[in-house]
Amino acid sequence: MSQRTAEEIKGAVEEHYGSRARQQLGKTETIELKATSGDGCADDACCGPSEAPQEESSGWADKLYTAQELGTVPHEVQEMSLGCGNPMAIAELRAGEAVLDLGSGSGLDCFLAAQQVGESGRVVGLDMTDSMLELAARNLKKVGATNVEFKKGEMESMPLEDGQFDVIISNCVINL
Template sequence: MDTQNIYSAVSQHYGSLATDAAQLSRGYGTSVAQSFGYSQEELADVPAESNLGLSCGNPLAMTSIREGEVVVDLGSGGGFDVFLAAKKVGPTGRAIGVDMNKDMLALAEKNKASSGAQNVEFVEGQITKIPLPSGIADVVLSNCVVNLVPEDEKQLVFNEVFRLLKPGGRLAISDILAKKPLSDKLRQCVSAYVGCIAGASLVEQYKTYLREAGFADVLIQDANADLNVYMDTLPDGTKKVNKGGDSCSKDSPSETLGGCCGPKSTGTPGDSETASENTAVQPNLAKMASDIGDVDLNEWIGSYKIFAVKSPEN
């Protein structure tokens, strides 16, 4: 897969999620977010459609965000973490979301209007070249987005983070990383790439990116999260249980595979079987199941916490 094809596939896929009713349902997003450490109070305090269930962790929990600070969120989507950060920085601070997808930005602006937040803004741009001035941020966040950047451009992301941060500024990222080298078949699968899997870097690669960017102190920790939460969560937030009692049946991977790109209902209105069983099918990940076969995602990838501080001397 070349770089442009990756960007096109990612943009098309996530643009479709910004307008999908199943993705926008509060039930799915709430269930997934709670699985990754967000509290009920946090979830109740943001616009309902800002949380699309695309998280793989809670980066805000990694660092204390203080009143008056400037927070930049890379790949901000519907604005979920931006609105949470805005609550923490207060009226004297700023929360800025950066996203390349016009549909996601439109959704974020809609959510901003409904929230009435005055300290929130959204900027269009790729996270490899961010249209913001150097030294603007006290904190840079990102949640399950860097893995979507092509491997040959990932270093640019961390260079940009370092540039944006003030001396002493903090980086807090939740991301999908590979536990071992991925197979060529998995790496070349477009559906697995937009599903936050095929683009996952190894932990040591991630450390190298951060150090090359200028970060001296880097902490990367496996959150030990069960990534099957994406497979097993239905649009209403309940858990899928197959007729055989196994929530992730080898015999029906196309019906159970999900991903950080979330669910999408393929049932048509009035479909009695779909309605009665409340089956959520993510077409992209169903295709991945067909492309690569039965794969235990937790064996290959994991949700990781990444934290780094820019030296006060830089």
């Protein structure tokens, strides 16, 4: 049995999570059009079901977070939750705090933290995967949070100065 180097492991992790982000980035938003016949028919009998089937969620958000926590977060942001826990359940964040999320992925925990620290606080998400950062930026536009930013970097050599955060969270990233 051959052992992988640290760089090989890091590359495998980046590829796995990057491919999940690229898959999500490749999804397009659809507009439902109702077909009608000349007499205005648009019911199930002549045109098929009026509602498209809902896709199964690919993430764990609905199992890890309360409905109240997820209430203001768009579903497409929730479905990319790839963590294994809920750091908000134990972080006890307060208004005005600065939060760093290590391995922030698509940003869900950053957005939830941003709600708790309010406009006087700030949240920085750190991730090493370009496609996750692209997805997080897209999600940030959907959520509209003004106190969240995302940075590229690795935990071992963060592009951040010491002493600027009150709380550090991570959702099952440091065990990779």
